[in-house]
Amino acid sequence: MIAVENLSFHYNNNITIFESITSELAPGHIYGLLGLNGIGKTTLLKLLSGALFPKTGVIRINGIIPSERSTPFLSDVYFVTDEVDLPDWTIADICSIYSPLYPKFDLVYFESLLTSFQVDNRENIKDLSYGQRKKVNIAFALASNVSLLLMDEPTNGLDIPAKTQFRKIIAKHISDDKIIIISTHQIRDIHHLIDHLLILKKHKLVLDKSIYELGKVIKFVRNSHQQALYTENHIDGDHHILANDDQEDSPFDIELFFNAIHENPTFLNQIKQIIPQSHA
Numbered sequence: 001m002i003a004v005e006n007l008s009f010h011y012n013n014n015i016t017i018f019e020s021i022t023s024e025l026a027p028g029h030i031y032g033l034l035g036l037n038g039i040g041k042t043t044l045l046k047l048l049s050g051a052l053f054p055k056t057g058v059i060r061i062n063g064i065i066p067s068e069r070s071t072p073f074l075s076d077v078y079f080v081t082d083e084v085d086l087p088d089w090t091i092a093d094i095c096s097i098y099s100p101l102y103p104k105f106d107l108v109y110f111e112s113l114l115t116s117f118q119v120d121n122r123e124n125i126k127d128l129s130y131g132q133r134k135k136v137n138i139a140f141a142l143a144s145n146v147s148l149l150l151m152d153e154p155t156n157g158l159d160i161p162a163k164t165q166f167r168k169i170i171a172k173h174i175s176d177d178k179i180i181i182i183s184t185h186q187i188r189d190i191h192h193l194i195d196h197l198l199i200l201k202k203h204k205l206v207l208d209k210s211i212y213e214l215g216k217v218i219k220f221v222r223n224s225h226q227q228a229l230y231t232e233n234h235i236d237g238d239h240h241i242l243a244n245d246d247q248e249d250s251p252f253d254i255e256l257f258f259n260a261i262h263e264n265p266t267f268l269n270q271i272k273q274i275i276p277q278s279h280a
């Protein structure tokens with residue numbers, strides 16, 4: 001369980017990044033962390049990983065404060081950053097040196113993930129492309145079997161088959177004892193994986209809701225004449241978000257939903273009214 005209470009943060013230049021963010025994240029879920037460029041997604045992942053310290057407020061992960069950087073915490077969290085900064089060793093050497101830091105590391109799983117990504121563990125990191133290094137880092141992160149997996153733009157640089165593999169692997173990887181948080185702009189790469197949305201806007205967590213809860217109150221339809229909460233014109237017709245008065249199932253369009261929050265200033269308030277108990 002992650003508990004974030006009244007988290008505020010700024011870098012040394014004193015420009016506010018977060019203002020009093022509060023949330024609870026439960027195991028067994030894949031969280032999609034979304035927001036415009038520069039809003040603070042990487043910063044939030046760094047705060048959760050213990051690499052940055054809150055200015056005010058507190059973060060607790062399974063009762064432990066990340067910024068104290070205790071061994072039990074650091075051995076149970078892995079942050080896949082967008083830049084892959086691995087030493088120029090063979091993959092096998094990296095694995096033998098770093099895997100002891102993670103008590104639940106599974107070597108057989110690591111090797112099977114490398115095989116799925118078509119990377120040979122005899123390769124030296126310096127001979128790999130950005131995308132191949134990213135695959136090594138993702139495979140290592142998953143094989144570490146940590147309770148908290150933080151991923152910043154994980155599909156950046158992956159080729160098309162690797163993106164498909166990534167989706168399959170993450171869907172199998174999530175379990176009741178793990179939390180996965182994925183920050184991305186490439187929402188179409190992972191939208192079927194995400195079951196809970198965290199959306200940052202103007203220093204706040206403006207939306208913190210499961211896709212299931214949202215799907216109960218809104219639906220996504222094409223070319224409707226009903227009153228829409230939000231509409232976009234596309235080459236294949238109008239894409240609408242409507243109130244889901246008849247409890248109809250529709251595939252949740254995260255991209256349209258995200259655009260609605262940014263383009264329509266009243267959209268979030270309307271959602272709040274439909275979900276009265278919402279933190280949205």
Ligand SMILES: Nc1ncnc2c1ncn2[C@@H]1O[C@H](COP(=O)(O)OP(=O)(O)OP(=O)(O)O)[C@@H](O)[C@H]1O
Pocket residue numbers: 011012013017035036037038039040041042043044
């Ligand atoms: N070390 C730093 N010192 C000062 N400001 C920083 C530092 N790192 C990031 N920032 C600023 O903090 C803000 C949030 O940055 P962050 O990288 O967390 O955003 P992001 O949402 O991940 O962006 P993007 O989607 O572009 O990757 C930005 O305005 C950025 O310029």
